[in-house]
Amino acid sequence: MSVTITLNQGSGGKQTHRLIENVFVKRFGIAEPLTDSALVRNRGMDIVFTTDSFVVDPLFFPGGNIGKLAVCGTVNDLAVSGAVPVCLSAAFIIEEGLPEGDLVEIVQSMADEAEKADVKIVTGDTKVVEKGKCDKLFITTSGTGTINPDQWHISIGERIKPGDKLIVNGSLGNHALAVLGARNQLSFRTPVISDCASLNHLIGKVLKISGNIHFMRDLTRGGLATVLNELAAMIGTGISINEGSVPIDDPVKGLCEMLGFDPLYLANEGKILIVARAGDESKVLDILKSDPLGKDSHIIGEIMDDRRSRVILNTVSGGKRILEMPSGIQLPRIC
Amino acid sequence: MKYIDEFRDKELVSKLAGHIKNIARGDLTFMEVCGGHTSAIHRFGIKSFLPGNIKLISGPGCPVCVTATSFINKAVGCSRLKDVIITTFGDLIRVPGTTSSLDNERSNGADIRIVFSGLEALEIAIANPNKRVVFLGIGFETTAPGTAVTIKEAATKRVENFFLLSAHKIMPPAMEAIIKDGVNIDGFICPGHVAAITGSGIFDFIPVKYKLGCVITGFEPVDITQAILMLISQVNSHDPKNEIQYRRAVTKDGNLMAKKQMEEVFETCDAFWRGFGIIPGSGLALKNEFAEFDAEKSFTFDVESKEDDGPCICGEILRGKKSPPDCPLFGKGCIPDNPIGACMVSNEGACNTWFKYSNNECNNYT
Numbered sequence: 200m201s202v203t204i205t206l207n208q209g210s211g212g213k214q215t216h217r218l219i220e221n222v223f224v225k226r227f228g229i230a231e232p233l234t235d236s237a238l239v240r241n242r243g244m245d246i247v248f249t250t251d252s253f254v255v256d257p258l259f260f261p262g263g264n265i266g267k268l269a270v271c272g273t274v275n276d277l278a279v280s281g282a283v284p285v286c287l288s289a290a291f292i293i294e295e296g297l298p299e300g301d302l303v304e305i306v307q308s309m310a311d312e313a314e315k316a317d318v319k320i321v322t323g324d325t326k327v328v329e330k331g332k333c334d335k336l337f338i339t340t341s342g343t344g345t346i347n348p349d350q351w352h353i354s355i356g357e358r359i360k361p362g363d364k365l366i367v368n369g370s371l372g373n374h375a376l377a378v379l380g381a382r383n384q385l386s387f388r389t390p391v392i393s394d395c396a397s398l399n400h401l402i403g404k405v406l407k408i409s410g411n412i413h414f415m416r417d418l419t420r421g422g423l424a425t426v427l428n429e430l431a432a433m434i435g436t437g438i439s440i441n442e443g444s445v446p447i448d449d450p451v452k453g454l455c456e457m458l459g460f461d462p463l464y465l466a467n468e469g470k471i472l473i474v475a476r477a478g479d480e481s482k483v484l485d486i487l488k489s490d491p492l493g494k495d496s497h498i499i500g501e502i503m504d505d506r507r508s509r510v511i512l513n514t515v516s517g518g519k520r521i522l523e524m525p526s527g528i529q530l531p532r533i534c
Numbered sequence: 535m536k537y538i539d540e541f542r543d544k545e546l547v548s549k550l551a552g553h554i555k556n557i558a559r560g561d562l563t564f565m566e567v568c569g570g571h572t573s574a575i576h577r578f579g580i581k582s583f584l585p586g587n588i589k590l591i592s593g594p595g596c597p598v599c600v601t602a603t604s605f606i607n608k609a610v611g612c613s614r615l616k617d618v619i620i621t622t623f624g625d626l627i628r629v630p631g632t633t634s635s636l637d638n639e640r641s642n643g644a645d646i647r648i649v650f651s652g653l654e655a656l657e658i659a660i661a662n663p664n665k666r667v668v669f670l671g672i673g674f675e676t677t678a679p680g681t682a683v684t685i686k687e688a689a690t691k692r693v694e695n696f697f698l699l700s701a702h703k704i705m706p707p708a709m710e711a712i713i714k715d716g717v718n719i720d721g722f723i724c725p726g727h728v729a730a731i732t733g734s735g736i737f738d739f740i741p742v743k744y745k746l747g748c749v750i751t752g753f754e755p756v757d758i759t760q761a762i763l764m765l766i767s768q769v770n771s772h773d774p775k776n777e778i779q780y781r782r783a784v785t786k787d788g789n790l791m792a793k794k795q796m797e798e799v800f801e802t803c804d805a806f807w808r809g810f811g812i813i814p815g816s817g818l819a820l821k822n823e824f825a826e827f828d829a830e831k832s833f834t835f836d837v838e839s840k841e842d843d844g845p846c847i848c849g850e851i852l853r854g855k856k857s858p859p860d861c862p863l864f865g866k867g868c869i870p871d872n873p874i875g876a877c878m879v880s881n882e883g884a885c886n887t888w889f890k891y892s893n894n895e896c897n898n899y900t
Contacts, residue, residue, distance in 0.1 A: 203641045207628075207871060214871045443544075449535050456538065458650075459881060461577075516755035517544040517551075518579020520891045 211421030211466075212525035232433050234354040235276040235416065238346065245348065247282035249273060250341035258301060258335055260381035262374075262393030263468070265338055266305035270312040270320075271397045271468055272419065273342040278399035279415040279471055281350030281406065284316065285343055290324040292337040305336065316397035318342070350406065356414035356474065359434050361504035363413055364480035366473045368401065368487050369394065369495040370446040371423055372465035376454050391450050396469035401492045408486045411476035418470045421525055424463040426472050427510045428524040437505030440522060443515045444499045464525045474502065537782075541754030542578070550759040551583045558766050563589040563718060565854050567709060568725035569596030569882025570753050576891040578755045588762065592884035594708045594807065594852045595725050597673040597701075598625045599876045599883045602806040605672075605701045606631035611835040612668050612699065613644040619662060620646045621655035622670040623677075625880045628873060652684030652698075659688070659696035668829050671700045676727045678702045678818055679792035682799035685824050697829040700819060703805055706736050707816035711807075713744050717854040721747035721765040723758065726780035733788030734778050741774040752780035799824060808876060809849030848875035851884050858888040865889060 208214045219233070236249035253269045263271075269289065277284040289309065293302065313320050352358050377393040398417070406412055416426045423445070431438050447455075447462045455462050469492060475483045480498055487493030503511070510522040540546075566572055572592045575581060581590065594600050610631045613620045620636065627636040627646060640646040645665075649655045652669055659667035671681040681702060688696045705728050724737050729750045737748040747768035751761035761779045768774055778784050796818070805817025820828045846863055850856040858864050858877070868874040870886050877883040 203638070205637055205641045207637070212871070452535050452538065512579075514578045514755075515539075515542045515544065516547045516578045516580075518547075518582045518755070520576065520579040520582070523890045 210525065211419075211425055215421075232355055234280065236280040236282065236344075236354065238280070238351060238354070245346055247277055247280050247344045247346050248341070249276040249280075250339065251276060252337060252339045254334070254337050255378060256334060257378075257381050258305065260393055261377045261391070263395035264305050264308055265336060266307075266309040267312045268395055268468060269338040269340045270309050270316065270318075271395050272417075273340040274316045274318060274397040274399050275417045275469075275471070277342050277344040278397075278402045279354070279417050280344075280346065281353035281412075281415070282344030282346040283403070284318045284399050285345060286319045286321045287313065287340050287342040288322045288324075289320050290339040291326070292333050293325065293327045294333045294335050295327055295330050297335050302336070305338075312397060316399055318399075349410075353412060353415055356430060356434050358413045359436070359474055359502055360413070360476070361436065361502050362477040363474050363502040364477055364498050365438070365440070365500045365502070366475060366480060366483060366487065366496060366498050367418070367423065367446065368398070368471055368473070368493040369469070370448045370451065371418065371467055371470060372447060372451040372455065372460075372462035374468040375422075375465035376451055389450060389454060391448070391454065394467055394469035396492055398469060398471055398492060401487065401490050402471070404486050404490065405473065405483055409475060409479045409483050411479045412473060412483070413476060414472070414474035416472050418467045418472055420466050422462070422464045422466055423472065424461070424510070424522050425525055427522060430472075430474075431508040431510050434502075435506060435508050437503035437507050438500060438510045439503050439513065440500035440510060441513050443513075444497050446495050446497045463522065477501070538754065541752065541756040543756060547755045547759055548583070550756065550763055554588065554759065554763050554766060555585045557763070557770060558585055558588055559770065561587045561589065562720045562766060562769060563591060564721050564723055564762060564765055565591050565593045565712070565717070565719045566723040566751075566758075567593035567595040567705065568723075568727070569599065569880065570725070570727065571723055571751065571758065572596065572884055572887050573882045574753050574755070574758060576887040579891075580755055580758055584759075584762070588766075590723075590762075591719070591854045591857065592851065593712065593722075593854055594809070595674065595705065595728075596852075596877070596880050596882040596884070597677070597703070598629055598880035599848065599852060600703065600708070600807045600809065601626070601629065601672055601701050601876060602808055603631055604806065605699070606635065608829075608835045609636060609668075609670055609699060610634050610639055612829065612833055613639045613646055615666075615833070617665045618645070619658060619665050619667045620644065620670065621649045621658055621667060622646065623650075623672065624648045626670055626672060628879045629876050630873060652681045653687065656684050656688055656691075656693060656696055659693050660691070663695060666695050666697060668697045668699055668833075671698050671702050674703055674705050674725070674728050675731045675796070678704075678800060679731060679789070679795050682795040685799050685820065685827055686795065688827055689824065694826075696827060697832055698820060698827050699829040700800075700817075701805075702800065702818035703807070703816055704802065704818065706739070707813050708807060708810065709737075709740065711810055711813050711816075712853055713740070713746065715853055715855075719746070719854060720769050721749070721774070723761050723765070724748045724750040724776075726750055726752045726757070726784060729778070729780070729788065730783045731789050731792050733793075734776060734784055734786050737776045741776055745774050747774040748776040750776070750778045750780050750784050752783065807852075809852035844874075846875035848877045848885070851877055858885040861885070
């Protein structure tokens with residue numbers, strides 16, 4: 200077989216990691232551990248910097264569009280690092296033939312979302328390519344933020360200790376299934392709406408109420424299972440999760456049963472994992488629940504006193520199993 | 535969620551597991567025939583609350599796993615033809631053929647689309663009159679009715695650019711082949727979805743002819759633990775029979791409408807099963823009156839026909855002779871993102887689920 204890049208390498212699981220390690224990290228000389236945002240320390244000026252590309256098909260889906268996603272995604276990558284997002288860039292690759300009205304609507308929602316998140320879009324770039332050279336519209340956003348030195352530890356989880364509690368801010372899997380439904384691939388309508396949202400204000404409240412937030416990460420491509428496995432590998436410790444405590448909406452549960460998907464592996468665009476020191480979980484949960492973006496927050500598990508980097512799932516039926524890193528894209532089942 | 539939560543109930547499962555512990559005498563091995571069961575057993579950690587003397591082994595009921603390499607080679611060959619669109623259920627695209635897979639062909643530019651049903655493939659054919667659209671029909675009695683409806687629809691609408699490459703199979707001949715092969719089991723956890731279509735009667739011959747118990751089983755933890763309990767009771771009373779645990783879906787007669795569609799469109803044929811070779815009367819081929827939709831008759835394939843998997847032991851695993859960790863490739867050369875054998879591809883494949891959930895290791899965790 201000739202070696203070409205396959206879709207599996209973009210799924211966010213093991214193969215994506217291998218691609219990043221073998222092709223990019225090695226050549227760019229990026230220091231481990233890899234986090235959503237980089238902390239750049241230059242002559243006393245500490246900034247957090249991140250970038251993300253957005254290629255969603257279709258461009259519009261229930262709960263958002265590619266533009267809203269491009270702002271939320273980058274804002275959230277900054278915010279989970281403990282940073283306060285300041286400004287973004289936005290670059291557009293546009294396929295000829297895209298209706299101008301669509302572009303205007305997308306850009307307007309970027310402006311609206313940026314205003315909501317209190318960030319400025321300050322620079323950008325535009326390229327138009329021939330039909331077939333890209334799929335309608337690709338957007339890349341980069342962002343910078345400021346960070347209090349007290350929060351540096353958050354993105355690498357260096358203060359995590361056994362007993363720390365894991366919290367998510369709401370139900371999982373909605374974004375992935377909303378996009379799948381909008382792709383017209385399901386021969387029925389679903390009530391599922393993407394959770395796409397900027398979480399920097401919510402995160403700001405959490406950091407204000409607790410000085411003991413030990414880790415945060417947004418649960419995008421690859422879902423909760425991927426983030427948990429990355430975290431376990433990074434801190435060299437086991438993690439225990441109670442399946443019954445992980446919030447999943449009924450329509451998502453039903454669709455997953457039907458399609459053979461595991462919601463723990465599905466992408467979210469408005470969900471984060473928070474690791475808080477034991478004892479702080481109640482006040483963190485309370486503040487999350489007081490906000491519409493965190494009203495369904497749950498404590499889902501804890502850091503174990505186990506030097507094996509693995510994620511143990513206590514299943515709803517009383518069994519135990521390893522929650523593995525996903526491998527390749529999730530494919531709908533046959534029967 | 536109704537019909538889900540109550541069948542995952544921790545207390546009920548724990549009670550059933552307690553009963554199992556109380557009545558199970560000596561070592562007992564049951565085969566879960568269906569890949570859906572294999573997947574559920576691992577996903578819910580069912581082995582972690584069964585006593586050590588109860589062993590569950592996977593059977594041949596993962597459609598992707600038993601699909602012949604030559605079928606993949608044919609699909610790959612088709613995908614390389616000009617103006618052909620391949621439509622397929624998702625799992626199949628990653629199964630390695632002799633020198634390539636559909637995944638690989640897709641990254642090289644072949645038009646390969648994942649569909650959720652045959653009817654969706656037919657819509658693609660109607661929308662692309664200048665292309666030939668080939669639907670890869672795989673699966674057992676569960677998916678064959680859907681394909682049958684699609685073929686009838688294609689005939690009614692006179693869709694001339696739609697073709698079926700059929701690897702559809704039926705379950706009972708493979709279960710009989712396993713028994714004749716001398717597998718050492720004490721009963722079958724029978725496929726609930728298959729029986730929902732066919733009716734329970736298709737397994738009646740097994741206790742009669744081979745003195746092995748059968749329990750037609752649902753796919754939730756309560757279903758599976760209850761089925762194991764029922765099988766143990768049969769063993770204890772020396773009274774093998776065909777029982778239905780999955781009463782909310784399975785009847786004696788099955789889904790008459792679905793059976794009628796299947797009978798109108800398909801006839802049984804000899805079919806190649808990975809790991810078994812040819813099993814007489816175990817495949818479904820299009821009847822002559824639908825021959826115009828048969829890709830086998832409409833395309834010339836330039837394909838390799840090698841069935842040898844090298845050191846891969848998928849065949850023995852599918853026949854219940856070995857378990858995934860017995861394979862020299864398991865977890866070394868063969869992993870889910872680089873599958874060598876088909877059992878490592880599908881979510882329902884024994885190797886894939888075994889690898890993903892590393893169940894044994896977890897059993898040791900307290």
